[in-house]
Amino acid sequence: MNRSGNQDAMRAKRRLFLSLTLLVVCGALGALIWTSFSGSLVYFHTPTEIRETGAAKAGQKVRIGGMVQEGSLVKEPGTLKIRFLVTDGQNTVPVLYDGMTPDLFREGQGVVVEGPWRPGEALIASSILAKHSEDYIPVEMTPEGIAKSKESLLRSLQ
């Protein structure tokens, strides 16, 4: 009687120990995910949005999507430095970039640039993503596409 009581107590102790370990591990992983998550979100804007609300984003890493404005691309001779305007039809944002551009990058093409936003200056892009030609266009690539997919998704959820 006494012995089995003892065993029960041991078992309860082990179970407590195990639950505590599980709790601690889960908590640590949760905290890890939470802290990394909030620090790694990159917001995606159109030039108009960044012009309107941009001051609030000062110093943050942002993504700006739009078209490379025709006639705005300037290359510094002999180097890989380029300068161009990203436009959404209403506003433009100047962008500086130093490095090799992706295969599809050219004037009139859709583009996503990413870098820290400093209002009043050009965006110093740390990366450029060119959008694929329209055959393979993911919905992201056009504002209408995004609107359409959102609409249909919302409709289906109602």
Place this chain on the structure above:
Amino acid sequence: MWIEIAHFATIIALLLLLVQTIAPIVGVGLGRPVWIRVARQASFTTAFLLTLAIVGVVVSFLNHDFSVKYVAEHASRSLPLFYLTTALWGGHEGSLLFWAWLMALFSALAVAWHWSTHPRSIPWVLSILGALGFGFLVLVLFLSSPFERLAEPPFDGRDLNPLLQDPGMVFHPPFLYMGYVGFAIPFAFAIAALINGRITDEWILATRRWTLFSWAMLTTGIVFGAYWAYYELGWGGYWAWDPVENASFMPWLVGTALIHSVMVQERRRMFKTWNLFLIITTFALSLLGTFLVRSGVLSSVHAFASDPGRGVTILIFMAVVLLFSFGLLVLRADRLRGEVHLESPFSMEAAFLFNNLFLVIAGLTVLLGTLYPLAVETLGNAKVTVGAPYYNKVFIPIMLGILILMGLGPLLVWRGDKGSRLLRTLMLPVVSGIAGMGLAFLVFAIDHPYGVATVGLAFFVIHAHGLDFIQGIRKRMVNAKEGPIQAGMTLIGRNKRRYGGFLVHFGVLMMAAGFVGSGLFQEEKNLVMAQGDFVVIGPWRLEFEKLVEIEGNNWKAQEAIIQVNGPAGKLTLHPQKRVYRDHQMPTTEAAIFSGLREDLYIVLGDPVTDTTWAFRVYRNPLVSWIWNGSGLMALGILWALMQGRRPVKTRE
């Protein structure tokens, strides 16, 4: 003609799948086995009909039948024969048909193999697989038909996406699909067990090979994808945490958890509910993968051919599957209570428990990062991406945790060990691990804590596995009076699952080395060179000899001839910039020299002036270890697959 045959065959298959779904229910309800045999015949016939449908589409491609819309959109007269065949899964219409075909094939095989061994489950398995196949064919026939004709056929097709005209991309999708669809069989057996209320180990034993096979296919598919991204996209990396990549990674993570926790149920009859949960989740994530890739709701660099309408249908399909399976699980909860409890935190069971915890949380991490932008975009107005830094920050610690458990695994015993004895067993491997860290820091000059930790843990894991093997040999030498080599061979031969698993673990270690090497020590140089210029990067000297124009079947390219002098001797590398005729879309063909120590990776850019071109050169340390490691994993799985059923031990 052929496309009509294919279309007709698919329609009949749809009807037969309805029969396959309903007949077994009637058969069980009325107690008339003949109905179940009808369902079996329906399943075989469906497999045949869908094979015919696939043949019909492929023949249309081979005949350049551009009056078929799907063919016109994904092929051209100049497309090489090989890609003409594989264009079948170049777009989503064909992909879905391909998926349905695999499903029918696997169903028929499963029914044939398990018919006499699992008579109680088979009716339900038939019914569930029938319903799943039916759902997919509805999608194929009513929402994305590859059988549509064009009223005015063009003379030539639009050609296959240049990025898909590559061997890596040809193998990547079918392997992924085989993995996804393969998980449907264990899923069906699990649901069958839930329905007929006999929730024993039967479904796990019946489907062990299916699970391993599907997992191996999924692994291979993911690695093929990474390999393709590495050499075809020309950005020097192999994994970008793109939503579409994540889509296949999530079922992989949960599937890996399943493979491990199944062992606990076999040996200790624990984790019953958990295993059911895992297989349902794995399969649901496979469906989610299809939804994410094929729906277009996710902005992704390679979400080919997307359509929101289809996405909604897949979403509904998925919701039905999820509600049905989890509902069933809840209904049967009373029968699932385990009679065995965890006895000690220092036991194999506990190690598996934590292994599962880590893997499932890893899966959740990816799910959160993948779906969060979608949720924000749908519900709010902001657009947001969750970048690679998030995944890297979360993933590396989780993976290191898994490596610790991997090393502990062979040292722990079922039911638990005394703390003091465990400490004695642990001592040497831990010393080995510390030595490994020292070696990493002092000899290899790795100064990043994660790098040092990985090397140390690799030593720990290898030592632990070696120790286990040597102990096994010793035991056999005493018990069976065999020589050491003989004993080792018998051990490996008799215990294919265990040592196959060990091999997989070594493969994982090799891959980890590759990730650490390329992740922490990649060196990149952007430069501009004229003909005759040279550049030195690390031990390599690269000379830009000349630029030539070359031409392929349906493309033209500028190709740089680069003379390389380095640790591998003299080499000539040919980075290209290709333009495919029908798509004014340049693609990069990186030139790669792949070595054991590092890859030399050259990308040709645009002309900067009339006589100079941009180049990007990378030194990618240990990248080949990733591919070789995955090969080792495949070998390990193959070995484990060769072991038949293990009789259930009733007592330890």
